[in-house]
Amino acid sequence: MVFKQIETQELPDIQSVGTIYEHVETGAKVLYLANDDSNKAFTIGFKTPPYNDNGIAHIIEHSVLNGSEKYPSKEPFVELVKGSLNTFVNAMTFSDKTIYPVASTNKKDFMHLMSVYLDAVFKPNFYDNAQILAQEGWHHHLESAEDDLIYKGVVYNEMKGATASPERQVQQHLTHQLYPNSIYRHESGGSPKAIPSLTQEEFVAFHQTCYHPSNSLTVLYGDIEEKETFAALEDYFSGAGKQSEKVNLSFEPTVPDDAVFEDTYSITAGDNPEGKDYLALGWHVSEPNDVLDMYGLEVLEKILFGNNQSPLKKALLDADIGGDIIGGVADFGYPTGFMITAKYSDASKMTRFKEVVQETLKQLMTEGIDEGLIDAALNKITFQTKEAAISEDNPRGVIYAINAYQSWLYDKSPYVNLQFSGYLKELGELAGKGYFEHLIKEKLVNNPLRTAVILKAEPGKSDQLEAESHQQLQEYKANLSKEEIDKMVAQTQELIKRQEAPDKPEDLAKIPTLTKEDLSTQVEEYPLTVIPFNEGTHFYQAEQFTSGIDYLSLYIDLKDVAAEEYQWLSLLSHLLGKLATEKYDVATLQRQKDLYTGGIYGKIDIYEDKAGQLQPYFILRGKSLESSFEELVSLLHEIVCHTQFDNKDEILKITQQLISNFERRINSSSHALAANRALSQVKSSAKLNERISGMDQFQFLKDIRADLQSDKSKEVTERIMQTVNGLLNKKRLNILYVGEKDRGVVVKEKLQAAFSELTSAELGEPAVIKPGAKQHEAYVTAQDVNYVAVASNANDKFDYTGAAKVLATAIRYSYLWNEIRVKGGAYGSLYNHQRTGQFALSSYRDPNIRKTLETYKGLPNYVAQMELSDSELLKYIIGTISPMEQPKSAFSKGLTAFNRLKTGVTREELVHLKEEILAVDSNALQMLNKGLNSVLEESTVVVIGNKAQIEIEKDLFDKVYELY
Structure with a gap:
């Protein structure tokens, strides 16, 4: 056997x-x-x-x-x-x-x-080829004896970006303090300082073990x-x-000393560090054998930090400990931690931070937790697990x-983590017997396994460290003999030679692949019934089996709304459901949402057809079990029609948290921000998205924060109310329902009755939305790496066809992968060409700027000379079909049906696109080089990244801005 x-x-x-x-x-x-x-x-x-921190496992x-x-x-x-x-x-x-x-x-x-x-x-x-470690991990890079010596490597640059995040630094410091004698004190991804210490011998030995x-x-x-x-x-x-x-x-936790660990993180040189410190508390709370407690702690996280009205989060916000409070379970591996982080704080508040946490937890422990809070938290987790189990x-x-x-x-x-319902049921039975109060006592209040961290903002720290590293490398080079320098140059050139050399055809042939016979041109049709709703609006029913979950979306028509309104609309989408209403105070509203729904949230979507016509909607989405549908409708109505916007302090808290969320996006998704910013200068839809969730919105939020902290706060709240009043119109309200077929009539009638009080007013003419000013821009951050994007409007220059989609796959996985990642050392790159004419290229955690832009410019020449074998072409065809075949959940199918209707995409068009993809030949791809060239010639450039590098390349930009 x-x-x-x-x-x-x-x-x-x-x-x-x-x-x-x-x-x-x-x-x-x-x-x-x-x-x-x-x-x-x-x-x-x-x-x-x-x-140690050399990143060996990651590399x-x-x-x-x-x-x-x-x-x-x-x-x-x-x-x-x-x-x-x-x-x-x-x-x-x-x-x-x-x-x-x-x-x-x-x-x-x-x-x-x-x-x-x-x-x-x-x-x-890699046992017999040290160049793999050199490429993926690190190497001394010296292309000629006269060049400055630098470090290069994919993981090295990835971690320069990843470790720049102050949130990551806080967690790493807490882990190091809590578990000083364990593996968890190390940065498993690798610290840029330690990665260059890794040797080939260590590399092989670790793998063998x-x-x-x-x-x-x-x-x-x-x-x-x-x-x-x-x-x-x-x-x-x-x-x-x-x-x-x-x-x-395995490890044995040790009691940390009572000292507060302090360090600094980098903000942009010249930036004011006041109010930008991080304070954090951490506890060791659980191990894998504490199964019930592990689930209990997940529930406790929702109770204490689920929203701004949750008791511990509210206490810390009200005490002005920080502008944003993040707390909850942290899975470190074998141990489970519990962390509380205060952002936008000051180091001097650490003592008060600890006091508020202890006082609030002791109060909950002795007076008891409101049973409604526990029920709401349990319902929220139960709903999430049920939905995840049926989601495709x-x-x-x-x-x-x-x-x-x-x-x-x-x-x-x-x-243990695959049998959640039994544990959640047991927690529900224990809730009224003091279980969660006991959890607070044992795991937090009386737990000696705790630590504290202060992370202070330090202007220009990353630039200083980068300069010191560069200086050390040049000093190291200066002490090398001519023979050693020549050897280093030779090793660099050998690596470049390997990177540029094509694979042997016989090696490529060994990799298994599918055939065209394994592919299909079929496209699934998702049903969508369109029924009149109110005075020219519609009820859209997407019939899907949803296991008893109703998905409901209110689509409020914005086609006559001017572009400058979208920043206010975006703010509004984040306020709805988080402020008091006529019927509920904020805390009660949050509890009702968690008790009866799987969540309610707002957003704005822009639908664009192939001709460039825009259909924007303000959307409020909610979901619930069928048994709670009436409560879902009641809550949606209460939130849309009766939210009160007079609490400037609560609006300020939410605004501060939105700014905090955006700053996290800068650390994790600047490639997407840069690409959309560049697109906003050539596409009106992208300009609206820039106002909704891009750099325009980021600046708007900071301005709103300043106004709310000044004597202009009343103007802000009045402006928000004005924005809401413009939406409350029967002629704007459409409904999308995704659920069981036999519920459509009931759902429609309930919603018509719920929103019957809305007045009717004719909509204005469709607003004229224009792209932004066309210019090359750079945005300075405290990161050590860059995100380099170019964008263009491809309409009338570079058609969106099956051949263009195959070319995108070929470019992404050959030219860009090899030039940007393998040779350039960036973590990644993206190629985005949409049916609506959006065209963008972007890089991710990139040590280069000018070199990457030159790489983009070289694309047409690469395409003109591209000669693909039949087997290579087949791979790209399969790789192009693959994203079109991804499984979808019931809700996603319903949403896709609605999206297709609003953008004019038909099943026949998608079938034809697949047929074009399967029929592509190598010559058809080569012929696209002219269209690609015309698109790139008219592209705009946006770079988000390192201040020193942007300063060196400032001639590339019309404008340079400080991002944060």
Whole structure:
């Protein structure tokens, strides 16, 4: 017997049967979650405890995908993605483990993905090729003896961006203080300071220890071919033997000393640091065997921090400890922490911060928590877990694997986080018996395993550190002999040569791929019934099986609203549902939402057809179980028609939190911000999006904050009320309902009755929306890396066709991947060409600016000279079809039906597009170079990034702004 069955268990919460197997020879564990889900998933994970901050686990995660024994091409991962119908493919490094998950609805494709990943993790090529570590991790980069010496590497630059986030720094400091003698004190992703200490010998030794079948945990999910799948595992487990020593992750928590740890983070040079400090408290609260308490702490997080009216968050905001308060459970790996962070604070408030936390928690502990708060928190989590279990948008098999690892990695049952309903039911029974008060007492108030961190804002810190690092490198170079410098230049040139060299055709041929026969031109039709609603408006019913959940969206027509109103509308979308109404104070409203719904939120969407006509909507969305539908409608009506906007203090808190959220986006998604900013100068729809959620909105929010803190606050609240009054009109209100077919009539009638009080007024003429001023812009941040975007309006220059979509795939996974990431050292790049003419290129965590822009300019020449073999072209065709085949949840299907209607996309058009994709030949792609050239010639440039680098390249820009 190759695999022996250990145990089998029914898992009704995830509609699966779980079976644990053990490979007899190696002891490798396999969990199979069997069900009829066609979106099959495979995840193999390894315990990978870091021993310092050199990022070894993270760099190995990158490097195993750079060629293996069976698949020796330079990057089989990229080649695989080109020719796969995957629904998910990635690799992830955590503080204690590294996992490699894939998913696909195609059985042949699933086995291809699994084969490449198994060979990658067990038989990587980097043992005998140090250039892989140099490329993915770090190397001394010196193209000529006269150049300045620099560090280069994909992970090195990725982590320069990632570790710039003050929120990440706070968590890392808390972890280090709480667990000083454990693996969790280390930055598993790698610190830019420590990454250059990693050697090839360490690299190989770590892989030999951690990437052994005995140290592996595999999760299989879905409707798989069991015999074939287990045989694939056996091919790599067999002959490995059993590892003599297990990789140990356990630890004993120690009581930290009572000192407050202090450090600084960087803000832009010249920026005022006042009011920009972070204060944080952290506790060690749980371990994997504390199953009920782990779920209880999740509920407690919602009770204490679920919204601005939650008791602990409200107490801290009212005490002016910070402008934004973030708190809750932090999963570090084996230990679970509980963190509270105050943003926009001052170091001098730390003592008061601790006092307010202790006083509030003790009050809740002694006086008791309002039962309504507990019920609301339990309902919210129960709804979320029920919805996640039926959602097809996300690869459930991958999510369940990650959940299983949380306990399985530490020799506990993998089912702990897959059997949530029983624990939630038990928590509901314990709620009135003092359980949560006891949890506060034991885990927080009387818990000695705690620490505190102050992170002060320091202007120009990143620039200073970068300058010091650069100086140290030049001093290091100055002490090298001519022979050593020549050797370094030779090594750099050899690496560049490897990066530029094409793979051998015979190596590429070894990577498994699908055929055209595996592809389909079929497009699923999603039903949408359009029924008159009120005075020219409509009720849209998308009939879907939703397991008893009603999805309701109010679509308020904005087509006659001027562009300058959208910043106010965006602010309004975030205020609705968070302020008092005529019927409810804020706290009661929040409780009602959590008790009866799965959430209510506002947003603005812009629908654009191929001719450029815009249809904007202000949207308020809600969802509930069918049994709570009347409460959902009542709450939507109360929020839309009766919200009170006279509480300037509450509006100020929300505005401050929106600014805080935007700053987090700058640290994580500046490539998207830069691309949309560039598009806003050439596309009117993008200009509206810029006002809704881009840099225009960021500046608007900061202006509103200043006004609310001054004698202009009444003007702000009156302006918001004016904006609302303009929306309360029967002739604006449309409804989208996604749910069961037989409920449509009832839903429509309930909504007509609920909103019958709205007045009727004719809408004005459609507003004329113009793009912004066309100019090249740079936005300075405190980050060490850049996000480089160009954008253009491709209409009438570069048609959106099947050939153009295949070209996008080819460019993304060949030219941009190799030039921007492999050779340039950036973490990634994107190519975006839409049906509406939007065209944008962007890079992510990029050490370059000018070089990246030159790379973009070189695209047409690359396309003109591009000669693809039939097999290469087929991969790009498959990779183009793949995103069009992604599974959708019931709600997403309904939303897609509505989107197609509003943008004029028909099923026939999509079928024709697929037919064009399948018919593409290499010559058709080459012929697109002229259109691509004309688009790039008229593009605008937007860069978000490092101040010093932007200063060096300032001749590229018409305007340079300080972002934050």
